[in-house]
Amino acid sequence: MKTKAINAAEFFAGIGLVRTALEPLGVRVVWANDIKRAKFDAYYANYPDAEDHFKVDDICDINGQSLPSGIELATSSFPCIDLSHAGNRLGLVGKQSGMFWQFARVIKELPNKPRVVLLENVYGFATSHGGRDLTDALQCLNDLGYSLDVLAIDARHFVPQSRPRMFIIGIIKEELPKNAHVGVPEVSDVRPAWVTKIHEAHHENINMHYLDLPDLPDGPTNLSAVVEHNVPSGAWWDEQRVKAFVDSLSDVQKARFESLRVADALSCRTAYRRTRQGVSMWELRRDAIAGCLRTTGGGSSKQALVELGGGREPRIRWMTPREYANLMGARDYKLVAGTPNQQLFGFGDAVVVDVVRWIGEHYLIPVLRPDNEPGDE
Structure with missing residues (x-):
């Protein structure tokens, strides 16, 4: 029996590694967006159907009414430059990371909000402006009808790259699964102490929840599996x-x-x-x-x-670009579009496939398809 596909919108899609991660799990991207043509070219080279649904445009010019109906999942890897400790720390008032507000605006404009949203950014999001930026973002998503969970995962558990990222998962309040908990979660590898403090600080004023998750794998300890040995x-x-x-x-x-x-x-x-x-x-x-x-x-x-x-x-x-692809968990990604520097840029600005797939397997799919709803793929 086939499981009904999960229609998704991929905001700040970049070169498409969120799709690479989630498509094998039954997620079907029906709309994607990025402002950079070079990223679309790489995305299109790997997913030719993107020609029909990928919008190369500034998100500020996108209206939620223009998106297709029936979107159950929205993903957003919005720019990190204003939140990163290596950046300018302007936070959500910055021109780049401030695109979070445009993502929220588009979600608000949708006739039917996605059942689940998944946001990804750097750990610096948690401390930007003394934590005020994160509080404002959580409150905004809460006002849109979502109960929220926060995870912290370093990609080194999956690939030989240290790449710590935080994830915010929002579920429509009325659709929280029965196994969702309220209150403050215990410290774990996906919710270290600083994440549990976020729950502790906000769960009484903002709808927060958490799900039980398995331990993360140990991950590789060297580069042997990603290095190219036949370079010129x-x-x-x-x-x-x-x-x-x-x-x-x-x-x-x-x-x-x-x-x-x-x-x-x-x-x-x-x-x-x-x-x-x-x-x-x-x-x-x-x-x-x-x-x-x-x-x-x-x-x-x-x-x-x-x-x-x-x-x-x-x-x-x-x-090399292939080594970058391997480090991002995208071993089969076709490197046929753009210059080598554009390829390096695309991977440096992307999500790690294995991390997002793990979140998909252990969180998104159990929430969106708890009983493997039958239907068309």
């Missing part, structure tokens, strides 16, 4: 550039580099640039996974791969 030899930096890399390291970083260089085993590490006291320096990660992928544009945004040990000379190169 010209991708590796020349001797002069490698020397410049080493010369830029601090004493602590040089000691780490040297320890790995003389080790019997070959290892891969990621490195990124940091500006310390006005000087650009390279830093090697302590662990063997990648740092958080970011949109390309300078500073620490672009990561390098460093091979050390095993009796070989050190080798360094930029990480």
Whole structure:
């Protein structure tokens, strides 16, 4: 028996990794939006039907009345630049992260609100303007009729990348499942202490709930499963550039580099640039996974791969778009649209497929299809 498909709207869709995560679970994207044409091109290359439902437009110019009817799930990975600790911290008054209010406006304009909304952003959302921005967002969603839950998940539980993100899940108040709890949840790996404090601070004034969730998996501890081993030899930096890399390291970083260089085993590490006291320096990660992928544009945004040990000379190169795709859980994603930098940008601005799929399997689908409602796919 087939299960009735869940019609979804994908706000700030980017290159479509929310769809990549949820489509195998029975979610059918019937409307998507992003302002950047390059992201649509990548999305379309992987999902040709996007030509019929993907709107390349500023969300400020979108009216909820124009969306198709019957949307049960709305996802929103709205811009993080004004909320991130690496950004300007303007919060929800910022031009980019302030697009949250436009998402809420469109939801309000829909004749029938989605039964569930899923929002994703950086941990900095919780502390922006002393927590006031998050409070305002929760209150706004509450006023739209949603009871709310907050999760915090680092993608390192699924892929070799440290990528901590918070998720807000809203369920229409009248449709809360019977197994939903009210009050303050216990501390767990998906709800660390700072998340339970959010519930504690708001559950008496805002409709909040939580569902019991399984523990997160341990996740990989190295980059072996994501590294490309057949890159062109010209991708590796020349001797002069490698020397410049080493010369830029601090004493602590040089000691780490040297320890790995003389080790019997070959290892891969990621490195990124940091500006310390006005000087650009390279830093090697302590662990063997990648740092958080970011949109390309300078500073620490672009990561390098460093091979050390095993009796070989050190080798360094930029990480490739395919490696970025692998780190985002998008191993089968077609890299046929855009320039390499546009591809890196698209993945740096996306969600990790495995994380969203885990949320889908353990939260969204049980809420939206608790009894596997039969119907057409």
